[in-house]
Amino acid sequence: MIDFINFYLVPALAIGSVYALGAVGISMIFGILRFAHFAHGDLMTLGTYGVLAAAAIFPVNPLLLVPFGMVLAIVSALLVDKVFYRPLRKLPTIYTVISSFGVALIFRSLVQLLWGSQNQVFGSGGVRPPLVLFDTFRVSVLHVQAVVATSVIALFLHFFLSRTKTGRSMRAVSDDPELAQVAGLDTEKVVRWTWIIGAALAAVAGSFAAMDTSAHPNLGWNLLMPMFAAAILGGIGKPMGAMAGGYIIGLAEELSSYHWIGDHALISPSYKTAVAFVIMIVLLIVKPQGLFKGRLL
Amino acid sequence: MIRLEGIRVDFGGLRAIDHASFNVDAGSVTGLIGPNGAGKTTAFNVIAGAIRPNAGRVLFDGEDITGLKPYQRAQRGLARTFQIPHEFSHLTVLENLMAAASAPEGENVFNVIFRRGRFGAEERAIYDHARETIRFLELDHVLDEKAGNLSGGQKKLVELGRALMRNPKIILLDEIGAGINRTLLSKLADKIKLLNQEHGLTFCLIEHDLDYVSKLCDHVLVMAQGKLLTEGTVDEVRSDERVIEAYFGGGKYEAHA
Amino acid sequence: ADTKIGVLMDITGPIANFIPPLQNAANLAVKQVNEQGGLLDGNAVAVYGDTTGSSQGAVDAAQKLANVENVPIIMGALMSGTTIAAAEAVSIPTGIVQISPTATSPAMTDLKDNDLVYRIVPSDNFQGEVLAKMVLDEGIKKVAVTYVNNDYGVGIGQTFMDAYKKAGGEIVAAVKHEEKKDSYRSELASLTKGGAEALVVIAYAGDSGGKIVKQSIEGGLFTRFIGTDGLRDDLLIKDVGADALKTSFFSSPTSPADNPAQKTLHDEFNAEFGEGADKAFVDQTYDATFLAMLAVEKAGSTDRAKIAAALRDVASAPGEKVGPGEWAKAKELIKEGKDIDYDGAGGTYDFDAHGDVRGYVGKFVVDGDSYKQIEVMQ
Amino acid sequence: MSALLSVRGLTAGYGGPPIIEDIAFDVQPHEIAVILGPNGAGKSTVLKTIFALTSIASGTIDFDGTDLARCKTSALVTLGVSAVPQSSNVFPNLTVDENLDIGTYAAPPADKVATHEKVLHLFPDLRAKLKQPAGELSGGQRQMVAIGRALMCEPKLMLLDEPTAGLSPAYLERIFDLLLDIRKTGVTILMVEQNARQALQIADQGHVLVNGRNFASGTGKELLADENVRRSFLGGAAT
Amino acid sequence: MEWTGLFFYLVSILIAGGIYALLCLALNIQWGMGGLFNAGIAGFFAIGAYTSAILTTGESSKHLGGFGLPVFAGLLGAALLAGLMGWAVAKICVRLKSDYLAMASIGIAEILRLVIVNESWVTNGSLGLAGIPRPFGEYLAGRSADLVFLAYVWTIVLIVYFVAMRLYDSPWGRSLRAIRDNEASAAAAGKNIEKFRVQTFVIGCAVMGVAGGLSAHYFRFLSPSATDPLLVTFLVWVMLMAGGSGNNRGAIVGALGIWSLWSMTEIFTNRLPLEWITRSSYIRMLLVGLLLQVVLQKFRSGVLPEKSPPLRFRK
Ligand SMILES: Nc1ncnc2c1ncn2[C@@H]1O[C@H](COP(=O)(O)OP(=O)(O)OP(=O)(O)O)[C@@H](O)[C@H]1O
Ligand SMILES: Nc1ncnc2c1ncn2[C@@H]1O[C@H](COP(=O)(O)OP(=O)(O)OP(=O)(O)O)[C@@H](O)[C@H]1O
C-alpha cells in the first residue's frame, strides 16, 4: 500500500500535472483556432530553456524563475501566430496543422542552436532528498509542488474562463469565429489570450518535467502524444476536461504496471504508453465528445 | 405510404415528439405545419431515419422501417431535403446532383478499377437527368460553381435538386420555400404538382407560408408541441380554433407568453 | 587539394542529446590531422550527414555523402539501425568503406558487405558476457536487471542475463523499459521485489539510465548499481553525486591494461573543449575518425577500392604503434612505406574477417567526479 | 437630410470576379430599407460587404461619417451596427442565454437586465430554452436567438439577412411589428427579404438587385405597384 | 565521376520520392477524396514493411519465419496485411469525425510501434531484420541495382496512380467526395457511408503497406527506426498539402518536391562556413521548417489544387 502511494500514485500525479498543463493549451488552441498544435511540445521546450537560461544567471530556486520561461514561450507563441499561423487562418485548418509541424522543427532547432542538444540539469542536479512523512511516505518535494501548482492554476483558469469577458468570448470564438466577429468580439484578442495561456502553462509544464529529470531539446516533443491524448480524453476545447484528461493519462500509464493481481505488473511497463492510447481510443469510440460535454469549460 | 405510430422523441429532458401518429397517403401532397419548435423537422428526421424514436414505429409502404439506417430508407425510395442546407460544399452544382443519384454499377469499386465499361450508360443517364433538373431550377449559370460558394437560396435549390435526382417514391421537403425567391417558388409549385399528377410522386412538405401550402396541398397535418393537433384540408385547418391559437398567434402575442 | 571525410551521425532526432561531444571528437581528430601535416596533399574536411535517427534519413544522408560530396570513406553512423540501412543501401553498392564507432547490433557481423563495413566496438554479445563475469567476480549472486528497449539495451541485456544465469547467478527481476519517459518509479517498484543485491542498468545516463539511478536513490530502493558504457558518464555523477555511487561499478569497452592513449586523448579533448571527454562513445568516435583518415592516407588517394585494404592495414598489427594525436608520426611512417598499427583510446582494433573487433572491457568505479579503470578483461 | 448609411460605387466579391458591381444606395435615419432580388443576386453579399466580410474592390460605405470600408468586422458593433447573418447565425454550443449575452460584450447596453427582458418578451418561446445550447433549437427558434442577440447591444443600424425565413406566421407578423417598433426607438434597419410582399409593405424604401447590380429602387409602395418588379420578383400578380 | 555521382543521387531521390509518392497517393485517396484523417500512416507503413521483410528473408531464428518468398509476393502480403489492419481499424474508428480519427490513428500507430519493439519473437524488436532482398537482387549488385529498383518502384507508382485516377474519376469517387463534404446528406442520398469509408481506408492502407514493403527492400534492413512518424506520417502530410490534396498528380509532385527540398537543404547547409558546420544539421532543420512555411503561404491550395474530374461525354 505504501509502495503504491510512493512509487505509483504520487509520481503518476506529478506526471499527470505535466500532461494536464500541456494539454490545456492544446485543448484551447484546438477549440479556438481549430487545429492540432503540433508545436506545443516544442513550445514547452523553449519555455523550459528560458528558465534554464535564467537559472544560469540568477542562483535562486529555479521555480522562482519559471516566469522567465513563461515570457519567452508567450512571446514566441505570439510571434509565430502572427507570422506563420495567421496568414493561413482562412484556409482549411489542415494547413495550420502542417504549419505548426514546421514550427515545431523551427523551435527545436532554435533550442539546439542556442543551447546545444545535450542534457542539462537544473541547479546542481543531484539527488534531492524526498519528503518523508510518518517514516513511510517518501514523496519528492517537486512532485508535491507540481500538483499544488497545477491545482492553483486550474482554479485561476476556471475563474478566468467563466468570469471574465475575455474568457467567455473564448467560447463564442471557439464556436463560430466569423459570427463572433459579426457579434463584435475581437477575435484576435481572444486568439492572443489563447496563446498567452497556452504558452505560459506549457512553460510551467516543461519546467516541472525538466526539473524532475533533465532538459533536452526533445523534452516537449516526447510529451506531445500523451498530451494530445489527454486533450482528447477531456473533450476537445475544454480546458478543465484537458486537466482531468492529463491526470487520467498519467495515472493510467503508471498504475497499469502496478501488480494489481498477483505479484506481477498487470501490464508490462513497456506497454505503458499504449495503455494511455488504448484508453483514449476506447473513449473515442464509446463517447466521442470526450468525458466532459460542452465546449470550453 | 408513410405511417407513424405512437412516435415519441426525447432530447434529454425535452419531449420533442409526444406520441404522434399520422399518415402520409400515397399519391398525395401533404402539408405539415405548426409553430416553430413544434417538432416538424424532428418528425422528418424520424421518417428519414436520422433520429431513432424513443418509442413507436415508422411504416413505409406497409413495411416496418424503424430499424433501418437512413441510407437504406433512401434506397427504398425515400428522399428528403434539409431545412438548413446540407450541400456537398466542395463539389460543383452538377456533381452535387449527380452524386445524389443512385449508381449501383458506378459505385462498385471493382467495376471502377477493372470494368469501366460497365457504368458508361448509367453515368450518361445520370448526367442528362442532372442537366435537366439544373435547367429547371435555374441554376445553369452556376453549374460548375462549388456548391459551398452558392447563395443561401441557391443552396436550397440544390437541396431540392438532389432530392429530385433520387427518382424517389416520396419526397420530404423541409421549408424549401424559406429564402427562395417567390417567383421561382411558384414555378416550383407547378413542378411539384406536375410530378405528383403525372408520376404519382408523393410529397410531404413543411412550410410556413400558408398561401403556398393551400396552393399545393390536398391535406394538411398540424403539429404543436410535439403532438398532432389536427388534420384536414387547408380551409378546415385554417378555421380551427386551436390552430389559430397555436399557429397564428391568436390574439397576437399573449398566446405565447 | 582537400580531402573530404564523410561523418554520418544521428544529429537530430531521438539521440540528439548524445551527439555534441561526439561531433567534438570527430572534429578534434580532423583538426589534429590538419595541424600535423594534413591529409594526402591537402587538408582533411569533415562533411557531416544527419541521419535524423531514421533509416530514411540515414540512407538519404549517406547518398549525399557518397554521390554529391563524393567522400572516399564514411565514419558513422551511431545507432545500429541507421548504420546498417546506410551501409546496405549506400556504402556497399557504392563501394565506400564505412566505420561505425558505436553500432553494436549482432546483425552487422553477417552483412554481405564485400569487406566494406567495419565497427570498432565489440558486438553486444561480448560486453554482456564480460559484465556477467564481472558481477559474479564481485560476489554478487542476485541482481535485478533493467535495460532500455533499443538495439543497445536489448543486445547487451539479453546476453548478460543468459551468461549470468549460466554462470550460476540469479536474476530476481528483469524489466525492459522504454526510453524518454519521465518516471521509471513503477518499473523500479517491480524490480525491488526479490531482494536483489544490486541493480544492473543497461541504458544511457543522458536518458532513462540516469533517471532510473536517480529515482531509485531518491526512493531508497537500490544503493548499488552496475552499469555499462552508456551509463558511465560524468553526467551521472553530476546528477546523483559521487557518494551515492561508491559501491557501484561500470563496464566499458577499453584497451588492454592501463591505456595511456586514452589519457592522451582525454587531456587533449578537455583542453580543446573544456569538458566532455568522458561522455559515452567519445573515444570510439575519435578513433573511428582517425582510423578513417589513416586509411585514406595509407591508400594514397581517394580511390575507394584501395581504402578497404588500407584500413585493415593501418588498424591491425603488425606495424609500428601509432596512438591518438600522433598523426605526424603516422604520416611520416606511411610515407616511408612502413606498416603502422593504430591503437586508440578505446582499444587496439584488430578487425576480424567480418570487420568486427575483439574487444577489451574495463571495469570502472567512480573516483571524484570522474571514473577510474580498475581492471581489464578480455 | 444626411443619410445614416451611404453606399457609393461599391464593387466587391470573394476573391474571384466581383459579385456585386457599382452598388449605390442611401439609408436615411429611422428608415426601414429592404433589398430584394432573385437567389444569388448578391443581396447577402451587400450586407456582408458592409460588415467587412468580403473583399472590396472599389467604393465607399459611409456610416455616420465613418468609412466602413476601412473597418474591421469586430469594430462595427462598437460603432452601433449589428447584424444577423443569413445562415449560421447562432453559437451552437453556447446556451441561448450565453448567445444573448455575447451581444452585449462589444457594446454594453445601458441596462443589460432590461434589454434582456425586452428580448425575452419579444420571443417568449426562448424563455424555456435559456439554458439549452442553441444548436439544439429548431430552425425558427435559432432565428429568434440571432435577432435577439443583435438587439442586445442597442444598435443604431441593424443589418438583417432574411430575418423571417423559417418563422411561423405568428412570428413573421411579430417580426414585422417589431421592426416598426424598433424603428420608432430610433433604430435604422437594412434588411434582405424574400417575403418581399410583406417586407415592402412596411419598408420606407426598397432596392431590387439583379446579377449584382442595382435594378430598381423606390419606396415600398412604388415597388409593390411596379408590374415588372411584381412579376419577376414577388411571385406574380397580387392576390 | 562528379556527374555519375550526381546522377545516382538523383536516382536515390527518385527512389525515396517514389516511395513517398505511393504514401501520398494513398493518403490522397483517404484524405483528399475520402476526408479520412489518417495520422497513423507510420503504423500501416510499418506493417507493410515488416510483412514484406518477414516473407522474403531467409529462415532465421531471431524472428518469425523468414519465408524466403520472392519480393513480389512479399509486397502482395504487405498490401494484404496492411489492408486487413486498415479494415479492422476502419471498422472501429471510421465513424469518428476527422480530428478524432486523426488522434485514434496516431494512437493505433503508436501502439503498433510498441508491439513491434516489444514482440521480438516476430520482429526481432529493436535489433531489426537483416538481409532483406531486393527484387532481382540475385542478378545485380552495386549501383546499377539502384536503377532496377528505381524502375520497380516507379512501375508500382504508375500502377497505383492509374488506379487512383480511376477511383477519382468515377461515380464511386464522386460519392466518396460527397460523403467527405456532408455525411447526413450523403446518407439521405442512399450512400452507405460506412461501406465507402471502409473501402477507402482499406485501399489507402494497402498502398501504404506496399510503400512500407518497398522501403524495407530498399534499405535491405528493417528496424523500428525505419518507421519514425516524423519522416513517415508528418512528412507525407506536408507533401500532400503542398502538392494539392484531392489531386493525384499533385500528390506525386508534392512527394517529389518536398522530398527534394528536405534532402537537398543538407547539401547547402554543408557548405556553410567552418565554424557553423557542427550546427549545420540544426540549421538545416530550421531551414526546412522555414521553407515549409513559405510553401504553405505561397501555394495556398497546393501546387496542383483539387479539380473535379471531367465528364468525358460533356462537350
Ligand atoms: N438535437 C436536439 N437536442 C435537443 N433538443 C432538440 C434537438 N433538436 C430539436 N430539439 C428541440 O425539439 C423541438 C422540436 O424541434 P424541431 O426542429 O422539430 O421543430 P420544427 O417544428 O421543425 O420548428 P421550425 O419550424 O422552427 O423549424 C424544439 O423545441 C427544439 O428545441
Ligand atoms: N463565399 C463565396 N465564395 C464565392 N462566391 C460566393 C460566395 N458566397 C456567395 N457567392 C456567390 O455570390 C453570388 C451572390 O451570393 P449572395 O449570397 O449575395 O446571394 P443572395 O442574393 O443573398 O441570394 P439568396 O437570396 O439566395 O440568399 C452567388 O452567385 C454565389 O454563388
Ligand SMILES: [Mg+2]
Ligand atoms: Mg424545422
Ligand SMILES: [Mg+2]
Ligand atoms: Mg442571401
